[in-house]
Amino acid sequence: MTLAPPALAEDNRPFAIRRYSPARLRAALYQMILIRRFEEGAEDSYTRGLVHGTMHLSIGQEASAVGSCLELTDADKITSTHRGHGHCIAKGADIGRMFAEFFGKQTGYCHGRGGSMHIADVTKGNLGANGIVGGGLPIAVGAALAAKRLGRPDVTLCFFGDGANNEGAFHESLNMAAIWRLPVVFVCENNQYGMSTSTARATASATIADRAAAYAMPGVRVDGNDLSAVAEAVSTAIARARSGEGPSLVENLTYRWRGHSKSDRNRYRTKDEIDGWIARDPIARFRAELIAHGILTGADADDVAAEAEAAVAAGIAFAKASPAPAPTEVTRYVHADAAP
């Protein structure tokens, strides 16, 4: 990742603008728009019956996914969630193979076996989405343990939701990461609801960041719709992890625009609340920031959007054209030695 020239002391532009090169910033905007368009494309494909099952969209949370992954290399690991499309794309996934997975094709990331809730790309350090709330937390700690034991410099970034923070796995994982000073960053995407249950009804602490104190690790809540705020908090945590000082907890306060999943009748949120958050669109905000700071012109930004549109169209075309797995291959991939 190319860095901008060292920021001057009096430079008070947003962190991301100071820290990253124009090319990197443009790429970040591209990823955010790509996530948005990708999920709109997935939603549309679902409506057309191309996608089986359900899906969990992260529209409105793009700054959290992209901002959290800005500092990561392909050697670094992430664990994701059931709402993980943004994380995959931010970690460099190919959206053609993602669509192909949604469509259940052999060319998909999981060769059609996993679907939306299990997309992974271990070669790029993406250890996978997870269908189990909190399931990725101990796995992330294990990945950090492996890096430490094997003397690798990589850090692991663990995404989880506000609902997951009430699972026992959260407690056990943060405690172990802390006592062993492991290079892991816990990123809570607090979109204020676990399905229909608000954090106020489900979580006893005022913020989730407050819980970091129970593990003697730093905990900070940031505006999860402000890419620069997310990037700053997470990069501080990553630096801490890389230097062997141990884990941190970052809470990105954000909101999901869509329902929890395809079957959500949205009985638990008011239209006003939703509209209020739609007005705080993280993409529009970052786009404006880039233009204001002279990183891009409005025309450049439109080009970025057009590229994302084109990529999504190409991805869907690739997925549609891809072959399905042979129905006889149900037991393939069960074991390393499993015959098709």
Added chain:
Amino acid sequence: MTLAPPALAEDNRPFAIRRYSPARLRAALYQMILIRRFEEGAEDSYTRGLVHGTMHLSIGQEASAVGSCLELTDADKITSTHRGHGHCIAKGADIGRMFAEFFGKQTGYCHGRGGSMHIADVTKGNLGANGIVGGGLPIAVGAALAAKRLGRPDVTLCFFGDGANNEGAFHESLNMAAIWRLPVVFVCENNQYGMSTSTARATASATIADRAAAYAMPGVRVDGNDLSAVAEAVSTAIARARSGEGPSLVENLTYRWRGHSKSDRNRYRTKDEIDGWIARDPIARFRAELIAHGILTGADADDVAAEAEAAVAAGIAFAKASPAPAPTEVTRYVHADAAP
């Protein structure tokens, strides 16, 4: 429970002395000595081969068990642990039936089916010891929920160890108790080790009481070998629970004199450390306090000890003389409708 006349403002005697009648205080000393003698008797019986399996002794922790239960009535509930003999006795269990259970007799609390790790007396509000570390935590929360839903005034006191505080069940239980403001008091008996693993190696927070903040509940650490300090902290928590203000966490810092269980070769604690804690005997301390404040004479205290000795001897005799279950009755008690 008879209370002492309301304490005067300038009365600065220890809490227990101020709050409880001489008879109650004498009974507390009796219970502490009874626990000690009971476990010595159990140890001796084990050595004589009268007890099957293993056992976990709480010798050295008597102030925590007795001090925590002083305010409880038979309507109040407790959940206990694998190290629960003291809790049972403090909650009013009959030691004859306890010994009978150790000896696997039909007259035992569990009719010989449970043994040391499962002694309970639901009629006295003792919901039972538990062989699973942390297993009693959600059960205690459930008992508190039942009391609240059924409009009963009883509170539930949940004993657990420092080791248990790293189980996911701890996190899930304290969170639910807090969001539902349930009448439960979490009493952590921090004897500084979970088997061989010290709190320093296993628990990321400086104290376990510190973790109460993650659930927005009061948390306090007290000297668990000072009966009065324990009683004061727990009675405050119980009052809070009874008045509908919700749960609290009390951490009794103490120490177990014996090994974790019968197979412990004690490779993880120094003799100095153990001796230092034996010098802080909670029973000697409370005995001296009662004498100093004129509640008992030394001779009275000796009588109390003699009574405890006699009770243990009688309990062992009862247990020895009791019949064993019929070996044919293996499936009895599996279901309400299970035939012998």
Added chain:
Amino acid sequence: MNAPAGIRELSYAEALREAMAIAMERDPAVILMGEDIGVYGGAFQVTGDLIDRFGPDRVMDTPIAELGGAGVAVGAALTGLKPIYEFQFSDFATLAMEQIVNQAAKLRYMLGGEAAVPVVFRMPAGSGTGAAAQHSQSLEAWFGHVPGLKVVQPATPEDAKGLLLAALADPDPVLIFEHKLLYKLRGPVPEGYYTTPIGQAVIRRPGRDLTIVASAIMVHRALEAAEALAVEGVEVEVIDLRSVRPIDRDTILGSVRRTGRLLVVHEAVKTLGIGAEISAMVAESDAFDCLDAPILRLGGAEAPIPYNPELERAAVPQTPGILAAARALVRQEV
């Protein structure tokens, strides 16, 4: 079973909801707990509008914490409530096995009969929804292996209501496995209170040539296969297992003695599925001497449930496969 006269069509989900409503009206100690069972109505809309009728104190949304949630239900059952805890998907019971198996199932026994844990766990199970491996398991056999538990698996709306009410009336812990694909199935359901006895299978279709014991959704596929075979003059007896623990030994052995042939069909993975127990139960009984052919089992593939819809269908028994196996059995082609 004491079913009153009035009978109407309800869906399986509606029948379950009606059972919960009746139980809550009859007994203030009955409460519902689970994730998003309140205003959301439950992931599969089984609790539906019960929150409006009984309020949030009796229809409790829990945090996402299955071990704790199940344990709270166990503790509440131990001290006077009769909780029904809904696992949003039965797959998530993997987080609560400790409380279900070490506590709920064993407390009465460990305490020498001096305690009772009248809790009910609702277990939405099965594949066919495109939710892949972590949301599609059929784990009833695990619980069938645990003394102290009772496990039922209704295949019809009538039994869904009757077995849930029977589970609530039972003084011990009961798990009710509900196949997600059956929630929308409609069928006749008696009005009012009645119970369907736990531990009793039922013959859904009598026949002399072959016995098929099927559970949950497989009952319906077995009946389709039986229809097709009837056309070929083969009379299949289809038994709806209904109860996994205890198993109705008499009904199954009685049928096998008459037909001399047995095929067991379930969705759960074949190896160590309930079919193994039923086959072994017959093979060690006197009915063994009445067997004219090997005992066949059809179960799920030895694989996690895949996402791709064709693969997902191929992973569990379908009507054509049942038909083929049944045909082979009667034609002695095994």
Added chain:
Amino acid sequence: MNAPAGIRELSYAEALREAMAIAMERDPAVILMGEDIGVYGGAFQVTGDLIDRFGPDRVMDTPIAELGGAGVAVGAALTGLKPIYEFQFSDFATLAMEQIVNQAAKLRYMLGGEAAVPVVFRMPAGSGTGAAAQHSQSLEAWFGHVPGLKVVQPATPEDAKGLLLAALADPDPVLIFEHKLLYKLRGPVPEGYYTTPIGQAVIRRPGRDLTIVASAIMVHRALEAAEALAVEGVEVEVIDLRSVRPIDRDTILGSVRRTGRLLVVHEAVKTLGIGAEISAMVAESDAFDCLDAPILRLGGAEAPIPYNPELERAAVPQTPGILAAARALVRQEV
């Protein structure tokens, strides 16, 4: 299996420890995790002094947190380590089923073969220690029902070492069930590195009249019964199952074809225990036609394990009961 010449007597626990030491010397990626496996040496002294030899970074004491501990092992296995996670008692795996069953077992499949989880779970199991219902279970059948897992159950010190080394060499998750009463059992163990193939049963004693398939400690009780029957002129073939998943179909069917009689013996609860699968496997195979008698099973009582020692013994098969069942089978008294 490639066992070198040198052979000495070791206890089952020593054999396991030797396997771990050899594996750790051969491969720096192998680490041990578990509660009190360090200075304490493990609750059953299986890891013993390994902490002194390999240090606390490779012999890691974990907090009391089985879900997290097992999950950390899964995550570490996914990213380059080969962890052996010891459950202090296999009963506590009830807290970690999520990570074992939803993650470890399914990750390779859900990710389309693009990931591997080479983790080993050590499962001290069984009754006979007076530790009662929550510390005495035999739960191997649960895992035998889960595609993606391999499950072994060594009965001898030699197999304990060979199967643990095979588990470590396996690219997929393996659970090794160790019966606590066997830890002190001594027997010949080859020196150096060797593996005992997963999925292969072994005939411990050849015989023509009856096949007994037994697992873990029951192998020894079955051999005692076989000795006694030999005196009566009855030749029993005793098969040590060794592998619960996959099951060695060929060895078992081959034996039954020869003897025509089968008795399965295990400690786990009889209903839905591994005996059910073995019986059903035979009953649906061509070996069915070779059966001269019903297939009998002996398993644990339908009860939690009781504390009282006489009750505890009565709750699981003992030699006299095996002898009686075997005799009844050969005398056609069933």
